[in-house]
Amino acid sequence: MPLHRKFYNRPTLTVARDLLGKRLIRQIDGAERSGIIVETEAYIGIKDSACHAHRGKTLRNAVMFGPPGHAYVYFTYGLHYLLNLVTEEEGQPAAVLIRAIEPFTGLDEMRALRRRHGKELTNGPAKLCQALSINKDFNGWDLTQGIHLWVEDFQAVQSKSILSTPRIGIGYAQKLDREALWRFLIHS
């Protein structure tokens, strides 16, 4: 069962923490590839200078302004797709970036697509998109339908085992936003 829209319609930091331990699933022609979410980052609204919504609504970031429970997928560095899950009520632009998953099913297909193995399959935001064949066609995709791409409950993660740090790759943001502890990982 896919997570309900109510799961996403909450404060982004709460959703980012709660997504740890959930299972991200990609189904294509009956074949399933999935992984357990182990690293996330929160991007919260127009006041967050690291968030794409900081400079207002554009064609690229419009999905973040829409209802929660949809995918915000964008293309960057001329090479890579990144997957975000839209949070908070419609009109509040915010999302959680999925930075890493632990491969769970469909490993053979992931290895073939990535031309890598082991940790290198899905330990980065662009790597997991490649392993799960997520591209810009999924921008705006409704994750609550339970088809093609969705998230399911899997295992509870104790707050004790969650580590938080500053976000990665946002050197362009203001100091306060650069230092915010809005990256969450499962402490191995």
Add this chain to the structure above:
DNA sequence: CTCTCGATGTTCT
């Protein structure tokens, strides 16, 4: 292992 650097195309100034 660490560090540096180039790739590549869309978006925004």
Add this chain to the structure above:
DNA sequence: GAACATCGAGAGG
């Protein structure tokens, strides 16, 4: 024209 929520190859230790 610059910047970019990254990755992987290659060089060096």
